[in-house]
Amino acid sequence: MGFSVCCSSSLWLNLNLTQQCRFIKIAGNQKRAEDLKITGNFRKAQTQSTRSICCKLQGTDFEERTSPAEVKKEIEKCYELIERLGRGVVYLGSARLGAEHPHFVRSFELAKGIASLLDATTWSGAGPGLMDAVTKGALEAGKPVGGFKIGKEAGQWTATDVHPYLPLDSYLMCRFFSARKHGLVDAGVRAVSSDRTAFVALPGGIGTLDEVFEVSALIQLERIGSMLPVPFLVMNYDSFYSKMLGFIDDCEGWGTVSKGEVTSLWRVCNTNAEALAYLAEYYGLPDTEGYMSIDQLGEDDKTVSSSVKIDVQ
Known part of the structure; x- marks a missing residue:
């Protein structure tokens, strides 16, 4: 043969x-x-005959990407940063929505309120857009901030590896996407019962959806919360995630997921006030009044966004 x-x-x-x-x-x-x-x-x-097809490797250098030692080293740096700054609330969200967008203002106020309520470190991708909003919100509350940057955000390569205003020792510039994912997940895992952590999904695109379903799968498989449960909030500003939630309902109808299986993994919140109240109840904390200076709802964003100072430098 x-x-x-x-x-x-x-x-x-x-x-x-x-x-x-x-x-x-x-x-x-x-x-x-x-x-x-x-x-x-x-x-x-x-x-080789003219009828044969032979695929050749192009002259691509894969040396960097095939080095498990380099990936391991970067993951260890992520863990070291988390150990130093403390676990806390991990925000997932769009890098494209700027300060003029109403969701930027809401995200700023949400991060400010949650940082004060939980007295925890705020974690994100340390990039632009809504990641910038939560970073500034936490700083406004006077709470620590950490991040895991990546070279490309919002479809654009960053001009520099240096964050415009965060101290160099508060974030890590990741070369490997897998290391960044490890860092963002580990930052939200509760190591001891006194840890007050959470994952918060803000409006976002493909990258955010990837992270949302990754966290959902890890909670479902008990890779997150196996010993100490962690709250996962989906911020449904202006019904942003309603169609995604409808898709989940369709999956239940087709039988690809069990009824209530996915919705049991997270808490959908339409307003910042709902999110704060849920976290306060989750961790047995006092009333949330005073932790939220503004709760933007619908058309109110148009008037609020011009009155809230968010230029933290």
Whole structure:
């Protein structure tokens, strides 16, 4: 039996194997064996024919990406940063929505309120957009901030690896996306009962949705919250996530997920006040009044966004 192997030298090797196969047929108490012998000749390698297709590796340098030691080293740096700054609330959200967007203002106020309520470190991708909003909100509350940056955000490569205003020792510039994911997940895991952590999904695009379903899967598989449960909030500002939630309902109808299986993994909040009240109840904290200076709802954003000072430098 012959088969061909495509080599980097664009030659085909036709290999023929000689193998003896024994087939045994059992009928009652009788056994009959028949030998089937397949023979062939080992033919010399010949030049690839015009009908053959041979795929060659391009001259791409994969040395950096194939080094597990480098990835491991970066993950360890993420863990060291978390150990130093403390676990806390991890925000997932769009890098594209600027300070003029109403969701930026709401995210700023939410992070400010949660940081004060839980007295915990605020974590994010330390990038632009809503990540910038939660960073500034936590700083406004006077609470610690940490982050895991990546080279490309909102479809654009960053001009510099240095954050515009955060201290260098409060964030890590990640080369490997897998290391960044490890950091963002670990920052929200409760190590001891006194830890007050959470995952908060703000409006976002493909990257945010990837993180939302990753966290959901880890909670479902008890990779997060196996010992100490962690709240996961989905901020449904202006019904942003309503169609996604409708898709989950469709999945239940098709039978790809069990009824209530996904919705049990998170808490959907339409307003910042709902989110704060839920976290206060979750951790048995006092009334949330005073932790939220503004709760933007619908059309109120148009008037609020111009009156809230969010330029923290």
